[in-house]
Amino acid sequence: MSANRRSGRPLPRAFYDRDTLAVARDLLGTLLVCRSAEGVAAGVIVETEAYIGETDPACHAASGLTRRNAPLYGDPGLAYVYFTYGMHCLLNAVAERRGFPAAVLVRALEPVEGEALMRRRRGRPSLPAHELCRGPGNLARALGITLADNGTDLTRAPARGPGLWIEDRGIEITDVAWSPRIGIRVGLDRAWRCFATGSRSVSGRRTG
DNA sequence: CGTTCGATGCACT
DNA sequence: GTGCATCGAACGT
Numbered sequence: 001m002s003a004n005r006r007s008g009r010p011l012p013r014a015f016y017d018r019d020t021l022a023v024a025r026d027l028l029g030t031l032l033v034c035r036s037a038e039g040v041a042a043g044v045i046v047e048t049e050a051y052i053g054e055t056d057p058a059c060h061a062a063s064g065l066t067r068r069n070a071p072l073y074g075d076p077g078l079a080y081v082y083f084t085y086g087m088h089c090l091l092n093a094v095a096e097r098r099g100f101p102a103a104v105l106v107r108a109l110e111p112v113e114g115e116a117l118m119r120r121r122r123g124r125p126s127l128p129a130h131e132l133c134r135g136p137g138n139l140a141r142a143l144g145i146t147l148a149d150n151g152t153d154l155t156r157a158p159a160r161g162p163g164l165w166i167e168d169r170g171i172e173i174t175d176v177a178w179s180p181r182i183g184i185r186v187g188l189d190r191a192w193r194c195f196a197t198g199s200r201s202v203s204g205r206r207t208g
Numbered sequence: 209c210g211t212t213c214g215a216t217g218c219a220c221t
Numbered sequence: 222g223t224g225c226a227t228c229g230a231a232c233g234t
Contacts, residue, residue, distance in 0.1 A: 083218065135228070212233095
């Protein structure tokens with residue numbers, strides 16, 4: 001990955017209003033930022049997964065609209081956060097046009113800001129930086145993302161106060177691979193996981 | 209290195 | 222009552 005260029009520029013809604021696989025690919029290298037009363041925690045996205053439509057058996061919309069998956073049917077650029085396994089919150093960015101249920105799961109970050117805060121939240125003081133946000137449950141915990149963030153507009157960066165958004169920092173990730181998605185029992189025929197091959201923060205296997 | 213397994217709570221059927 | 226888009230500890234090789 002290359003050096004920084006810009007800062008403070010949230011990705012516009014048009015970025016998310018596209019084919020979900022393109023969104024999953026292009027989110028690599030962008031910066032996920034979470035600001036709370038405790039401070040700012042942020043990292044470069046290095047691993048994503050696409051969940052696309054009611055015909056994707058692994059997508060939460062596979063059985064149609066429910067109260068839980070309603071955000072998937074909403075505007076692109078919104079956050080879809082859900083609770084699973086009794087203890088983890090997972091963050092998605094809603095993609096494609098309103099009414100078509102699709103999203104990109106953010107699975108791993110390389111920490112850029114707030115490592116001390118991340119360590120405190122993870123409760124593991126000696127964790128190396130590249131493990132702080134490895135895995136979707138871990139990164140949500142490290143950034144302080146909860147169900148309260150469900151439905152947040154990721155295209156808006158408040159000037160102050162709490163906020164959750166994704167920025168373009170001009171980082172280019174060129175070495176990318178695709179693999180089947182992790183942790184699901186259906187839809188394994190689709191290679192819809194996208195990750196930076198060179199990053200130690202990527203969960204699971206680092207080869208496609 | 210690898211695999212297995214328990215924790216834990218909620219939406220959905 | 223069932224099944225998780227997970228994690229980390231425990232154990233086997």
